[in-house]
Amino acid sequence: MKEVKIYDDKHSFEALFEEQALRKFKVNEQKLLIAKTKEGFFAFEALCPHQKHPLKQGQLHPNGQAIICSLHGYQFNLRDGKAQNSKCQDLKTFQVGFHPDGVYLKLY
Numbered sequence: 019m020k021e022v023k024i025y026d027d028k029h030s031f032e033a034l035f036e037e038q039a040l041r042k043f044k045v046n047e048q049k050l051l052i053a054k055t056k057e058g059f060f061a062f063e064a065l066c067p068h069q070k071h072p073l074k075q076g077q078l079h080p081n082g083q084a085i086i087c088s089l090h091g092y093q094f095n096l097r098d099g100k101a102q103n104s105k106c107q108d109l110k111t112f113q114v115g116f117h118p119d120g121v122y123l124k125l126y
């Protein structure tokens with residue numbers, strides 16, 4: 019597992035987001051989304067594992083714990099990527115970490 023710095027300053031990073039918001043990031047040529055919900059920050063792959071639809075067009079579940087793909091409505095847990103209402107493969111998720119020198123993602 020490797021940690022990659024994605025932003026220099028926690029407060030500036032947090033200011034990029036409204037609550038229940040999704041933003042695109044590119045880390046090591048990998049397109050990711052980061053969501054801010056009432057449960058915290060979550061990072062995950064940008065394309066749905068079902069048929070590769072962009073999850074940026076999806077919706078965050080009101081409970082702050084899942085992303086819902088807009089194409090077929092499959093839901094994925096934001097903490098572990100588990101598909102919740104389908105037999106679809108799981109979504110890849112990445113841990114967002116705040117350190118004194120910036121914001122990091124743990125990549126696997």
Ligand code: FES
Nearest residue numbers: 066068069087090
């Ligand atoms: S492509 Fe996302 S649920 Fe089908």
